[in-house]
Amino acid sequence: MFTSAGPLAAVWGALLSLPDEGVVALNRVAVNASVTTLAVGGSGAGLLAFNEHAHFAGDRRRTVTYR
Structure with a gap:
């Protein structure tokens, strides 16, 4: 799925379970085209990876933009 931060x-x-201020803080550091990984199981959903952008390695790192 593709969406904004x-x-x-x-x-x-x-x-x-973050307060609103925590949500705003996460939104400020989110990189466009980053990858987030969730796991959903019997005990609910969990965040496995947030804001992963290793695919921007090397020369592509300069193309990173936020929000």
């Missing part, structure tokens, strides 16, 4: 930050915040 705002909706993802809301999901991250809900999974981590």
Whole structure:
């Protein structure tokens, strides 16, 4: 799924039980085209990876933009 950081930050915040300020803080550091990985199982959903952007290695690192 592709979406902007705002909706993802809301999901991250809900999974981590963060206050609104925490959701805003996550949204500020989210890299465009980053990867988030969730695991969903019998005990619910969990955040496995947040804001992963290793695919921007090397020369592509300069193309990283936020929110």
